[in-house]
Amino acid sequence: MNANRFTHFLAIDWSGAKGERQKGIALALAHGDGGAPVLIEHRWGRADVLAILRDELPADTLVGLDLGIGLPFADCGAYFPGLPDTPPDAPALWDLIDRIAADEDHLGANSFVAHPDLRPFFRDGMDTGAHFGCDGAAHGRGRFRVTEHAQAAMGCKPYSNFNLVGAAQVGKSSLTGMRMLHHLRGHLPVWPVDPLPPRGSVVVEIYTSLAAREAGRSAAKAKMRNYEDLNAALATLGSPGVAGEGPIDDHSSDALLTAAWLRAVAHDDARWTPAGLTPEIAATEGWTFGAL
Template sequence: MRAERFGHFVAIDWSGAAGERHRGIAVALAAPGTAAPVLVRPGHRWSRPEVLDWLRRDLPADSLVGFDLGISLPFSDRGAFFPGWHGSPADARALWALIDRLCAGEPHLGVTAFVDDPALAPYFRRHGGREGALFGGGRGRFRVTERAQDAMGCRPYSNFNLVGAAQVGKSSLSGMRLLHRLEGHLPVWPVDPLPPRGSVVVEIYTTLAALAAGRPPGRSKMRSHAELAAALAAPAIASAAVPGAGPIDDHASDALLSAAWLRRAAGDRALWAPAGLAEVATTEGWTFGAR
């Protein structure tokens, strides 16, 4: 894989919070070379459907799009997403379709109807101390790619966990509704094979970009332009600084750094063929950058 395969690099910090518009969503864009990444619609408070619409209508050609969310649920540990349930989907695309179907009447790509479904709720840890009997205990179930992240020094959360400030379960599930609605518009690697040309979506974990920039896992968040500039200047990122001084929203800084990181990481062939990928590509997917 050559970085020249792509003409633009997009990173999206996502949110699964309730409501229509979210300060936790940020979209950043980096062009080839070393120019500073930029925010798309700076100052705008995005809704999830607006991001979907932007991807369908306004995404620059030949973009590598990184979404900071989990594109699937654990499967390989139990041989099923929902072991013991007769309706458990066979692969990631069927999972996305199931979530979108059960939540069809829910606005803003919400997923409450899915996690509250009587057949599915037992698999999740939900608010109010409601840990389902099939959650698995402890930190919950993990995908193979999340085990790889853990070995790299990160501390991933199970997508079956919907509790706590750092949980990513609801954002991942709402993102799966979006991915289902992108079918026919954008392929999603590795659930879909990497096409020889055109745009493609991948899952990212912004902490991996911060690690590449030399920040320790426990200090991956950047809340000042100075911190962001130092991360962008790291040899593995090699990007010009984003103009500005003083504080910066950490969702914006995550997206900006990740877009610049994607620009460098896209040319690393090893990241497109991690060990164990073939066995989980269409069920669990993978986090681009996890080794």
């Protein structure tokens, strides 16, 4: 395994919000030779990010996407148990989402969760679907992937990708991100659904709270909203700080910190071989890079 070969580290804080452009998307790049991570200033839309990932990446870039690259599968033996055409693996899931939401602009996925066969699996602002849990179990926080159980064991507070409610939910961003991943097939591998290639760029799923945790932040204080806190966290990772003082939005700080974190840990083989990652989990649920 040659995970020490990356020359650039791009962290993307993602958003599932409606519209052409989302204030919640932020991109930051860290160079393998060192230096402070750099925020790529732009009012981003999801289509812009897709274009960069397809056609404009620097060579040998490790891309971290802050979204879930799959839905829970192992807990129930299927993404959508009981449906005759439930997808068998992550690429088929991405294809299904994109086909159902094909008429939505800006890589939206609202029509997917509104589909009458699929809506019972989600919790939205009006209803908790009958299949939000598994096998008739109490709904609780919903279904989790194996990697999300690993996150929780590390002290994080993950949310189910079937949950579409609340400020901390990740369901909407994950579903829109899966549409983008479908459009990246054949252009950019997505680890661990695809094996880590010996050269070239690759996408991994990130959870910015994991980066913050390794930078000395607690789960309750994972968000950094001023330059002083951000630069203290960067210093913990061995990275130079970024210029600025006073407030910074947490989307930008998440991206900047996570770009530096990817650079600091990508060489560690253990990150690429977590104990819970089986071939079956890789193919169906994927994994969060850094969840051990």
